[in-house]
Amino acid sequence: MSEKTIPYKIYLEESEMPTAWYNLRADMKNKPAPLLDPNTHKPMTADDLAGVFCEELIRQELDDTTAYIEIPEEIRSFYKMYRPAPLVRAYCLEEYLQTPAKIYYKFEGNNTSGSHKLNSAIAQAYYAKKQGLKGVTTETGAGQWGTALSMACSYFGLDCKVFMVKGSYEQKPHRREVMRVYGASVTPSPSTETAVGRKILAEFPGTSGSLGCAISEAVEKAVSTEGYRYVLGSVLNQVLLHQSVIGLESKAAMDKYGIKPDIIIGCAGGGSNLGGLISPFMGEKLRGEADYRFIAVEPSSCPSLTRGVFGYDYCDTGMICPLSKMYTLGSGFIPAAHHAGGLRYHGMNSVLSQLYADGLMEAVSVPQTAVFAAAEQFARVEGTLPAPESSHAIRVAIDEALKCKETGEEKTILFGLTGTGYFDMYAYEKFHNGQMDDYTPSDEELEKARASMPVVE
Amino acid sequence: MSEKTIPYKIYLEESEMPTAWYNLRADMKNKPAPLLDPNTHKPMTADDLAGVFCEELIRQELDDTTAYIEIPEEIRSFYKMYRPAPLVRAYCLEEYLQTPAKIYYKFEGNNTSGSHKLNSAIAQAYYAKKQGLKGVTTETGAGQWGTALSMACSYFGLDCKVFMVKGSYEQKPHRREVMRVYGASVTPSPSTETAVGRKILAEFPGTSGSLGCAISEAVEKAVSTEGYRYVLGSVLNQVLLHQSVIGLESKAAMDKYGIKPDIIIGCAGGGSNLGGLISPFMGEKLRGEADYRFIAVEPSSCPSLTRGVFGYDYCDTGMICPLSKMYTLGSGFIPAAHHAGGLRYHGMNSVLSQLYADGLMEAVSVPQTAVFAAAEQFARVEGTLPAPESSHAIRVAIDEALKCKETGEEKTILFGLTGTGYFDMYAYEKFHNGQMDDYTPSDEELEKARASMPVVE
Numbered sequence: 001m002s003e004k005t006i007p008y009k010i011y012l013e014e015s016e017m018p019t020a021w022y023n024l025r026a027d028m029k030n031k032p033a034p035l036l037d038p039n040t041h042k043p044m045t046a047d048d049l050a051g052v053f054c055e056e057l058i059r060q061e062l063d064d065t066t067a068y069i070e071i072p073e074e075i076r077s078f079y080k081m082y083r084p085a086p087l088v089r090a091y092c093l094e095e096y097l098q099t100p101a102k103i104y105y106k107f108e109g110n111n112t113s114g115s116h117k118l119n120s121a122i123a124q125a126y127y128a129k130k131q132g133l134k135g136v137t138t139e140t141g142a143g144q145w146g147t148a149l150s151m152a153c154s155y156f157g158l159d160c161k162v163f164m165v166k167g168s169y170e171q172k173p174h175r176r177e178v179m180r181v182y183g184a185s186v187t188p189s190p191s192t193e194t195a196v197g198r199k200i201l202a203e204f205p206g207t208s209g210s211l212g213c214a215i216s217e218a219v220e221k222a223v224s225t226e227g228y229r230y231v232l233g234s235v236l237n238q239v240l241l242h243q244s245v246i247g248l249e250s251k252a253a254m255d256k257y258g259i260k261p262d263i264i265i266g267c268a269g270g271g272s273n274l275g276g277l278i279s280p281f282m283g284e285k286l287r288g289e290a291d292y293r294f295i296a297v298e299p300s301s302c303p304s305l306t307r308g309v310f311g312y313d314y315c316d317t318g319m320i321c322p323l324s325k326m327y328t329l330g331s332g333f334i335p336a337a338h339h340a341g342g343l344r345y346h347g348m349n350s351v352l353s354q355l356y357a358d359g360l361m362e363a364v365s366v367p368q369t370a371v372f373a374a375a376e377q378f379a380r381v382e383g384t385l386p387a388p389e390s391s392h393a394i395r396v397a398i399d400e401a402l403k404c405k406e407t408g409e410e411k412t413i414l415f416g417l418t419g420t421g422y423f424d425m426y427a428y429e430k431f432h433n434g435q436m437d438d439y440t441p442s443d444e445e446l447e448k449a450r451a452s453m454p455v456v457e
Numbered sequence: 458m459s460e461k462t463i464p465y466k467i468y469l470e471e472s473e474m475p476t477a478w479y480n481l482r483a484d485m486k487n488k489p490a491p492l493l494d495p496n497t498h499k500p501m502t503a504d505d506l507a508g509v510f511c512e513e514l515i516r517q518e519l520d521d522t523t524a525y526i527e528i529p530e531e532i533r534s535f536y537k538m539y540r541p542a543p544l545v546r547a548y549c550l551e552e553y554l555q556t557p558a559k560i561y562y563k564f565e566g567n568n569t570s571g572s573h574k575l576n577s578a579i580a581q582a583y584y585a586k587k588q589g590l591k592g593v594t595t596e597t598g599a600g601q602w603g604t605a606l607s608m609a610c611s612y613f614g615l616d617c618k619v620f621m622v623k624g625s626y627e628q629k630p631h632r633r634e635v636m637r638v639y640g641a642s643v644t645p646s647p648s649t650e651t652a653v654g655r656k657i658l659a660e661f662p663g664t665s666g667s668l669g670c671a672i673s674e675a676v677e678k679a680v681s682t683e684g685y686r687y688v689l690g691s692v693l694n695q696v697l698l699h700q701s702v703i704g705l706e707s708k709a710a711m712d713k714y715g716i717k718p719d720i721i722i723g724c725a726g727g728g729s730n731l732g733g734l735i736s737p738f739m740g741e742k743l744r745g746e747a748d749y750r751f752i753a754v755e756p757s758s759c760p761s762l763t764r765g766v767f768g769y770d771y772c773d774t775g776m777i778c779p780l781s782k783m784y785t786l787g788s789g790f791i792p793a794a795h796h797a798g799g800l801r802y803h804g805m806n807s808v809l810s811q812l813y814a815d816g817l818m819e820a821v822s823v824p825q826t827a828v829f830a831a832a833e834q835f836a837r838v839e840g841t842l843p844a845p846e847s848s849h850a851i852r853v854a855i856d857e858a859l860k861c862k863e864t865g866e867e868k869t870i871l872f873g874l875t876g877t878g879y880f881d882m883y884a885y886e887k888f889h890n891g892q893m894d895d896y897t898p899s900d901e902e903l904e905k906a907r908a909s910m911p912v913v914e
Contacts, residue, residue, distance in 0.1 A: 081466075081839070082840060154836075178879075384568070
């Protein structure tokens with residue numbers, strides 16, 4: 001098909017939207033390692049997990065053989081409220097860079113939650129409702145997951161209890177208010193509502209909290225409250241499954257116009273967006289039907305793939321969640337406080353970790369000032385103001401496009417634009433005012449953080 | 458076409474997007490009255506306006522006979538970056554309200570500026586660039602217009618100088634930062650940069666500014682700076698012309714599915730969204746081809762149509778802009794400080810004013826707590842978090858749908874959802890915390906404000 005007939009934005013028809021999620025694990029020869037009990041180090045069964053998670057979600061978490069899992073009608077109906085997400089041809093960015101590369105991005109910010117997180121939030125809320133639960137608990141840091149879950153719970157009439165890292169709660173009051181619009185209750189963490197929160201408050205009275213602490217509070221609240229379960233917006237395999245809708249739509253839109261990407265780029269914190277975006281493409285690669293380069297982009301201040309180790313680790317700082325085999329910096333690792341944009345998780349989803357270990361995916365880390373510079377460039381030419389997290393992918397997409405400019409190669413680049421930066425203007429302000437600096441943890445620091453990892457035989 | 462085949466969101470193909478704006482004035486028997494010189498009270502010619510506005514925009518402002526004005530290729534190309542805007546069927550809201558009414562909304566928030574303002578901003582920036590200008594000046598209150606203009610100027614490489622009402626500048630620092638991302642310079646108004654600003658500062662040292670004052674500063678800056686002109690985001694007829702793209706797309710999408718609206722509802726401040734949305738439908742009504750009910754919704758705290766008078770008035774508080782014949786509360790009118798959501802302009806676009814005077818359009822005013830209640834209902838069922846301005850239209854759309862529930866009528870309702878409320882969370886917070894109250898100006902107050910109107914023979 002001729003170049004000129006490719007529109008700025010490719011929207012699928014409703015009838016072209018995916019009807020099933022794709023479970024990448026089914027096509028993996030080396031399956032991701034099972035979750036282990038944090039105490040016994042034995043593989044977790046569905047029964048072991050039933051007190052914490054919803055039943056159907058546990059089934060999805062443990063299923064590594066079913067390739068396609070049907071998306072229930074109620075979820076598809078909700079997806080239609082804000083999906084299909086557009087696949088955008090970055091004509092303006094290409095022209096600005098004067099690159100022969102063809103750049104596409106899948107834009108997931110077209111919903112009030114402002115990010116791709118809603119794709120999994122609605123699925124998790126649906127299964128909680130179907131199980132007859134009263135509500136769910138969760139934690140949120142930057143706030144995108146909490147916002148998405150609040151929307152989803154509001155839609156199904158479920159209670160939603162969010163533990164929000166205290167520092168974010170105070171720094172991002174507007175994020176908090178969005179959650180309240182959707183009827184969620186938002187508690188700054190650590191709080192006096194849980195035993196673990198009270199313990200931490202007693203030990204560190206002035207603490208501004210951490211994601212690890214908020215997870216522990218949310219889990220405790222769920223298991224100790226009748227009719228509640230805990231839900232999580234990243235890291236888990238079920239989340240990757242739901243997020244495969246990103247990749248499936250991207251691939252359908254590209255196939256429609258006969259476009260084949262050479263490089264697929266995604267930002268990586270816990271891996272929800274990256275895993276979802278690459279899933280169907282990686283499936284083709286695993287089945288030997290096509291080849292692609294995949295690049296995970298992480299912040300140099302929290303470099304779990306590029307500088308972590310591959311092994312079993314705790315998923316939370318409180319060490320009460322199952323152990324997962326993954327690339328990790330150690331659950332005690334906390335990124336420098338002046339790191340502005342998300343992607344602060346110490347580990348990485350186990351599917352992505354296995355793929356990376358098997359050499360099927362690349363990873364790079366980038367410093368935050370370079371990320372914000374890319375974000376601003378992008379905003380000025382493409383119009384959309386990107387979230388700092390998404391801008392990690394923009395940085396590397398631009399870098400790859402500039403390499404094409406040098407070599408003259410007409411590569412096709414696809415990246416995930418996971419969301420908008422409306423609630424991150426304080427970080428943009430720091431960048432503008434020259435108050436943002438870069439931080440790379442020292443080898444000694446990483447060594448020390450790794451000491452918190454469990455010894456698993 | 459059967460009900461079930463209408464999708465949640467109707468997107469036009471790029472090839473179905475409008476190629477010309479529709480100039481409603483061409484079909485009006487009673488044309489809007491001409492702009493008058495504020496000193497001589499004689500009609501303004503293109504020459505009179507040339508020092509303030511761009512040439513092509515003046516032509517558009519004064520042209521009341523050409524029905525279709527071609528959208529330049531460069532502007533159409535930019536439109537494609539964020540348009541077509543979806544026409545959404547509010548299935549979830551209908552179900553929630555249990556109404557037989559069919560509700561549609563045209564959603565204009567799918568761009569970083571967050572509102573429909575970008576439709577005119579890009580046109581105005583384009584004509585400024587084409588004229589070889591260095592930059593433009595403007596004012597902004599709530600910030601949507603300033604943001605949109607910043608984006609547009611960034612795209613064309615024009616300087617953008619925004620005078621932002623000081624109260625908003627301080628209350629909405631994140632809005633200000635968005636503009637800075639796009640490279641605009643943002644000055645709190647009143648400032649020491651202009652004679653009028655210095656005068657006001659000397660007189661009222663602690664003032665938090667007003668839209669009228671910011672307009673005066675922006676105009677002074679434009680006429681006193683080589684290579685600059687002044688641009689405005691509402692009130693003017695050129696703005697209605699550009700915003701007709703909203704109505705044209707809405708009509709094309711509805712025609713595609715054989716849908717005919719019975720009632721068309723828009724929020725009204727200066728009239729940019731309402732005028733754009735209704736234009737092609739009103740054209741049919743004026744030509745006797747179809748009939749529709751049109752409802753303008755304004756805040757009860759700033760009720761220019763429902764409680765104003767129809768006559769010549771100043772467009773700005775500084776009384777240096779041309780006089781416009783319109784429904785007005787008097788240029789000295791300032792809405793109560795605790796009014797949260799936009800739509801604070803004392804007057805109304807002259808086309809809409811004439812249509813209202815001729816009985817072709819209805820108007821209602823609504824109190825802000827009822828508006829925020831509707832906004833929250835809407836967000837919870839439809840997902841999108843609406844701007845307070847847009848929520849005025851939601852309020853009346855819900856009211857009309859509830860009337861249908863009583864009567865059993867299956868009316869089709871179309872309303873304009875002009876933008877998102879991401880930067881208005883402080884207002885939502887006030888609403889949640891029960892700190893928001895309603896205000897309706899007294900007859901005496903309105904009487905007093907009208908005293909500032911000029912006497913035009």
